[in-house]
Amino acid sequence: MQRPDFSRNNNRGVLSTIFVGLALSLASATAALAQSSAPSTPKSPPVPSFPCGGLNPIGVELKPIPKLSNGEFTNPGADCAMWQTFIYLNWPAKSGQRGIPDTSALFGAPGTTVWESFLTEEQVFLPNGAQPQPWNNQVVNATLPKEVASEFAAGSMRMLTRTAKVSPTVAKLQATLKARKSPNIPLDEITQADGNILYDQQKNPVYYDVAMNKTQYDYITQNSLYNATTQATFAKTTNIILPSGSIEVKAAWKVLTPVEASSGRFHLAKGYVPGSADGKAVTIGLVGFHIFASGGKQNAGLWSTFYQVDNAPLMGATGKQAYSFNNPTSKTPVNTKGTNPTQVVQVFPDDVNAAKINAQAQKIITQGYAKSPWQYYAMVDTQWSKTVLNLSTPIPQTVPLSAGKPGDISTNTLINPVLETFMQTKGNSCMGCHAFATTAQKASKTATGFSFMFGSAQAPK
Template identity: 85%
Template sequence: MHLPNFNRNSKRTVLSTLVVGLAFGYASLSSAIAQNAAPAAPKAATVPSFPCGGLNPIGVQLKPIPKLSNGEFTNPGADCAMWQTFIYLNWPAKSGQRGIPDTSALFGAPGTTVWESFLTEEQVFLPNGAKPQPWDNSVVNAALPKDIASEVAVGGVRMLTRTAKVSPTVAKLQATLKANKSLTASTTIPLDEITQSDGNILYDQQKNPVYYDVAMNKAQYDYITKNSLYNATSQATFAKKTNIILPSGSIEVKAAWKVLTATEASSGRFHVAKGFIPGASGGKSVTIGLVGFHIFASGGKQNAGLWATFYQVDNAPLMGATPKQNYSFNNPASKTPVNTKGTNPTQVVQVFPDDVNAAQVNTQAQKMIVEGFAKSPWQYYAMIDTQWSKTVLNLATPVPLSVPLSPGKPGDISTNTLINPVLETFMQTKGNSCMGCHSFATTAQKGSKTATGFSFMFGSAQAPK
């Protein structure tokens, strides 16, 4: 009982109740979205200070968010829904139970969060298409030091092997599209810039690279393992008969981590975790801070789902604004061109401001977080925007479904520009977005044009040898 209610007349009701509902009720929430659930009735009492919902704000409650289609889901409602999801994902996890929040803990208390207890892409898509571990098992990597391996297995230590937010498979995507003549001058997604690797690494002001982390919840894991989609051969066979579509309730997250200085680590302004960088000399342990966070909550076969991106407020200034401090990825005194590949450190600016609606919800959410736990580092995080489609989709037919997927006409998308400066530093141009990029996600089969329900994960599958 540690965080406040959003009603002015009841100042000490806790947010832990909210998060419990999200933890155990997200599947029903997403299912309700897919089934066009009706909005919950608003409270008769004082309007909460953290409005959430569609045409009729319903406050932060343990009830399904109104449907996404037919214009009944508003931008503020989508922003609030994804802030709620962010809170659930970053709540301290219950020890020994993947994906379950510890409701006795404060929101912002040190330790492994709910999403950090999820299985990562590397733990599910194994070499030679091997079957992944059961969800609740803690399989230890024998190649790691024993003390590190046990913590990596349960999510207590992040394995820092990626300087790209997507798998190496995606780095080859542009060449494949060119070979298939699918990439034209009108394509708005510069896929060669997605990876932030091969010279496109993002470096902080201490000249350390940013590391990326990709994980999935149990709903997504269950779908992948039930259908043997971790195996490239089985995946190709499956996709000939049935389209790969993540079910409602699936959540996929991508995180960006910065190696923290001692001052940053003790500042209280970052969600802090332990990281391990493998190396020839046995590797090294580092203290890392979360600087960027993508969420994709699938909407199932009839919806493109909800997409949102968050950032730590000390990352970089807004383009054109007068810098008021030194930032993690910007030195106001530097003459280095901004957002330029191959520079170390990288001089970053946020090209597009936070959406107006998102900015208002940010203020409300941050206020609520502080009221619940004054020292919570989550008060220093904000949402850029949420992206969603106003159109009801049909991802089930035809079979197979080819890329790029379309959420409808351009006007049917809530926003066609959604970029995170530390996840897509070098592609901050108008028309680039989460949904637009992920519409090109395909199966692992060489030269494939078969869509995978907006998820690049499936491209990491390998075939048995």
Template identity: 45%
Template sequence: MKRKYLLRTGVRAVIGMCLCMAVPVTVWAQAAPSNAQACSSELGKPLLAVAPRPANPPDSNGGFINRIASCNMWQNFFYLNWPALAGQAGVPNMHAKFGAPGATVWQTLASPDQVFLPNGQKPAPWGRWTVDAAIPPAVAEQVRAGKLRVLRQVVKFVGDAGRLHSIDQVDGLVLYDQQTKPVYYEVMLNKTLYDYIVANGLYEAKAQAAYAAKKAIAPPVGSFELKAAWKVLSASEVTGKRFFTTRAYVISPGGEGSVQTVGLAGLHIFAGGGSDTQGNSAGLWATFAQVDNAPLSGQVQASTKYNFFDPASNAVPNLPSKVNGKQVPAPTQVTQVWEDDVDAAAVTRYAQSLITGVNQDAPWQYYKLINTQWTRGGYSATPPLPQNAPLPLKGSAGEPNTTQLLNPVLETYMQVTQVKDATQRSCMACHAYAQVADQKQKFATGFSFLFSRAQAAPVGDADSSR
């Protein structure tokens, strides 16, 4: 059955394309487009290409459809995972083939630890990152040379000031693979977001709160924030070549560090949509996964060897193993509770065909888009201010296209804990609670938890936040 989509007058209704219509128009869209149609636009221009360029984020949400959003985020996936130019942070190598070995663009970006420094110090110039002094010298040398990366910490909901170890999910629990090895996580941000933070002094807690009291904090258009899940690989998984791999210095729960080959199991991408002058959208969200991670609940494929599921196990899916109320190391039986969006799946098939068309050996052909999320309305960056967390996800101010978006390897246990609350099953529902680092305030930070990592400058040190 054909469905009509009315594109709003005067807004950029299709992501990455400006439709300056004088009157509303009717767009006919198929519920499940074929591969060839998946990323063709109504203007006859392709919306997806294997090229090292980002898609243009929306400056106004609400007029586009999920198929177009999926094409947009696959384009960003191509750009962010393009081989990086050696010696320059966040710059793609225009002469490299997609899927070639080596660091990707997003792997050369900044980590939160490099932006939010102790005592609210101003971060180093872009790309001149320091290495944690606690890292062994021999390892640090490889990190500086770009031959090794270090997995960083992440934070959970603001309101709990404590940081999580890099193996913790947002709910504080650990995901274990079938070899009882923990999955590691890291967060990265691009130069556009870095520049926004530095220019406005948002790396220091007190300056951050003062800014948010007068103007809404919102990751700007062109900014990217990523969260990756890394699986420690066995020798057979390395030779199987179904993962994008990298070498990393990982820290065990006991504090011991070791160099391991890790494979990318999942990736969240948040493309900012903020604006200080025209209001701001909640941006565009997407989550990707390695195709062998876990089966859809009740649909185990006998021919697939899963990364996080054992057909012979009697363990209850998506629950941690606990003894006396505390989690203990044991393989996590993971299933994907909700199926991939039909439009996202069609775009994934098309993207995979493009990938193999340029590089049949590229590991990226074994990744899929689960779904995208975006709001139907914008968030005003003008009064009333300040904006307090949680930001509303209802009504014309920002109702999302879907309230259901979880990645089985990034929010494994939330698939169970949030199953009874349909409003809490997504990236935006979680990130709506993001707020400034100053725990005395509730000022929202535009769906980004990064800002909660800021520290305050010592009393009397006025220069540290400039």
């Protein structure tokens, strides 16, 4: 299957599918489409919008995804909803307001995105079960240099836990991470889900970032679930279930070469290596992006994963381009643990429906802003349950959670090559993995509504 061609800006026929609006609702989508031929002079840049799939065409909204309902989704509709969410999450953020898009900015303009302004897992689940900071407070980490502390507090600086020049052994890295005591380093996990490290062609490790939106933060803080002791008491009488509208994201970053940084093909951020000799920030680029949008008590939610198109070729492809994680002339076995650099291929092609929507989204993005780096990102697929669930009973729910009978999940394989490089086998998926998420208690089997975050809670000392 061919990937969408992100090298061309072909807008032919796109105008007939685009409607303009800021925060369009589903109810107004049809009317907006009917009026698309009328002249318009918006005061702010138009939000990229497109109808696609499902029983209800979904237009892009600058807010979390619309109400989840299994009966209203088809595979194209679910893909469209998560492309909408991707655009919302990666829209430039309004300064000083976490999670609020700046509607005066172009999609792809430099700066902190909506999700980068979210609080990270490490900023909410603190040592000794301490109470986390208020949502909009910018708490400065006193252990960081003054010149980067404020940027980190605002989300415009990502913390890297190792230098990019030399790659220590996995054992040394793990020992270093275990010895860490700083609670506010969001990129302190550079191992993948199966405990292995991915290296790019410059022999630098990939770093990972986990964050949550305000809906999820409010649920955690209002119920004191950041405290392992309180969490265990809560779970005895009430199942831990993220409310509908909660969003978790996991991002993968690579340290960019000067050529990559100036290419315009990556969303850029600043990364800081604590304790580095030069004390300077490095330029990092987003290469992978997971989204989990919770569906609440009656729904397993939507699970989607995106990638930067220069990451790696599809298995069997004969492309000769320069990839971030693949050298076409290398004899190194593909997707092999312990290799540096790692020779990566994408084992499973993008879903047919997702590929069509990727191409449509790319056209719309470039029409809104021809230089937007987001035109170089694509979706692998979206996973969702076709059946209505009841996560509220029995109490407590135990792992693994189920999304229904076999065949009720839209796809049982969903893998991102830079987030689960070494796990690219049939049957592995986001929901399949997160079904085993539990509370922080040792050897716990109590489920936490598909979210691994709760396992990070600590007890007071």
